[in-house]
Amino acid sequence: MLPRNQRFVHALSASFPEFISGGQTLPAMAYGGPQIQVNGYHLRGPGLSIMDCRQNEFIRTPPNYPFKKVFRVMSYNVLSDNLCQIHSELYTSCQREALDFGYRKRKIIDEILKFRPSIVCLQEVDEEYFQSFYLHELSKNGYDGEFVRRTDANVDGVAIFYKKIDFKLLEWKPVEYFVSKTAILNRGNVGMVMALQPVEYKELRLPTRVCVANTHLLFNMKRGDIKLAQLAYLLANLHQIAQKPDQPAGSYYPSFLCGDLNSTPNSDLCTFIKSGYINYAEKDKYYISGQIHCYPQTRRSFIPASILPPFLSHRCTLLPAATSFAGTATNPSDDRLSATGSSKRDRSPSNSQSEASKTKKSDILAFPQAAAARNEPEVSDSVFSSEAPSAARSSNQFCNMSASTSRAAQPGQDEPWGELRHQFKFCSSYKHTIDRYGYYNVPGVTTMHHGQAGLKVDHIFYAGSKPPQGRYNLLLLNRYGLVSEQEISAAGHIPNMEVPSDHLPIVAEFCLTK
Structure with a gap:
């Protein structure tokens, strides 16, 4: 044998x-x-x-079904050229030639095309290179894509590309993690959610849509509370496009959550994604993302139990009513984020950002028309901004938010403090150890900087659905294996002349059935 x-x-x-x-x-x-x-x-x-x-790790062969579609998903932090220059202290051990974007960009495209993924989730894409380089080069190979830039001074963002021979764009939405006058959602990180339709869904009797979320969460190792807030907001937006109409809550189309989450595989945040539950009350925000393992106990900093605002339920869904917290309903219209169903031709990065510059930061909360106000006690920090559920998935509306919000459960409402839940049944595409080392259980890493430990912070989570009498309609077939921290050290720090980014791409192959 x-x-x-x-x-x-x-x-x-x-x-x-x-x-x-x-x-x-x-x-x-x-x-x-x-x-x-x-x-x-x-x-x-x-x-x-x-x-x-890196070796392929075989999971299973495709099921012997007459109707199925096999495709690949990639997540890749490509290292922003702007951030590479700003944080040059992280790359002092790297060859100068390997840091030049003129050299790196060709290697990045070659790395993507080598795997021929049908869905590509990229992080740290510089705005100036999205259309002039990434879209230009990938469109030659049959891809189309969309981009969302960060809302702060940084010029990078996230992008999702899809192969047009495999998928058709149904809708997409930017997810901006900035909420004015809040002490916790005050960062410029972004994400995006997209609904794609398999081109041959009729012939193969496939689900009519596949939903994808791509994000780059906050890096700050000590602010796991902010990452939790950003993650819950992303899940709420993914819920909006993935929930099947006229079906019970939690009946989702096949979905993916990809990106650089700046959270390790066994962290509380990643466990929340997989299990659908977290009791965050009294958890230490320094440790919740798993990036810090041994911080001085005297510096413990706990997450308060009362961080949920009235417009987001503890199930990471958006409540159907919203009012301004000063007592007067305000919903000024803003077409800036009406990206649903649009394409980059209608909303190019340059156009979207020019519109964004005309919009005050205080106008970045989306709700439906106001319903009855709620009587609630004050809470010091509001956490989440979100978009309202809509059957037509229409353009967003906005209202301002004051720094002090309040919260009290209405009769018959289930709103436990200190808990978050979601109904996506996510699994990780990776088991986070390296198969080729067998029983040694060597952890795999996807990034490593000079003087720092290697970590796996890049993820592809997937969730299929299963009828009472049936099978899951999204199966993991293969994945591209990881490397160890010692192997990266032995090969030389990244980026180098072989590896064009400070992150390694992760790729998995899936089988979609009816």
């Missing part, structure tokens, strides 16, 4: 000879070349090639 790591490659090459390898034959073993030993297991190096270390 073949060794374990060879069986993975053999089974994969027999069924999918071109999967995640650009048509190239994968190495049969992961341990060729010079060897070093770290903590009892062997690594390749020096002179290590990171890309040679």
Whole structure:
């Protein structure tokens, strides 16, 4: 019998000879070349090639169904050229030539096209390069895409590209994590949600839409409370486009949550995504994202239990009523974010940002028309801004928000303090250890900076649906394996002449059925 790591490659090459390898034959073993030993297991190096270390990890063959669609999803933080220059202290060990975007950009596109994903979620895309480079180059290979820029002074943002031969754009929405006059949602990070329709959904009897969320959450290791707020807002927006009409709550179309979450796999935040529940009351905001493991106990800082504002339920959905918290309903219209169903031709990055500059920061809360006001006690920090549910998924409306909000459960309402829930049944595409090391359970990483520990903060979560008598309609088939912290150290700091970003791309292949 073949060794374990060879069986993975053999089974994969027999069924999918071109999967995640650009048509190239994968190495049969992961341990060729010079060897070093770290903590009892062997690594390749020096002179290590990171890309040679990464192997396909086979999960299952596609089910023997007559109607199915196999496609790949990629998430990739491509390292903003602007941020690379601003935070040059992080890259002092990198070759200067490897940091030049003129060199890196070609390698980034080659890296994307090598995997031929149908859906590509990118983070840290510079606004000036979205249309002039990324869209220009990817459109030559049959892709289209949309972009959302950060709302602060930084010029990067997130983008989702999709292969037009596989999917058709139904709608998309920007998700901006800035809420005026709040002490917790006051950062310029952004996300976006998009609904795509499989081109052959009729012939293959597939679900009529696949929903994708892409985001880059706050980096600050000590502000896990802000990340939790941003994540809940993103889930609320994803719920809006993924909820099946005329179905019970939690009946979702197949969905993906991708991006650089700046949270480690076993953190409270990632556990919340997978389990659908978190009791955040009295959790330490320094530790909730998992980036800090041993901070001085004297610096503990807990998250208060009363952070939910009246327009977001504890189930990460948007409540149907909203009023201004000063007591007067205000819903000034703003077409700036009416991106539903639009394309980049209607809302180009430059146009969207010029419109954004005309809009006051205080006008970035979206609600439906006001209903009855609610009598609520004061809470010091409001957390979430969100868009209102709408059957037609119409353009957003906005109202101002005061710094002090209040909260009290109405009779018959279930609004527990200190808890968040959601009904997406997300699974991670990665198990976060490296298969080729077998029982050693070596953790995989996707990013590593000079003088810092390697972490896995990039994620692809997926959620299918299952009828009472049936099967899940979204199955994980394969994933592109990770590398260890020691392997990155042995190969040289990233970016380098081989790896064009300070993050490694993650890719997974899925099977969609009816």
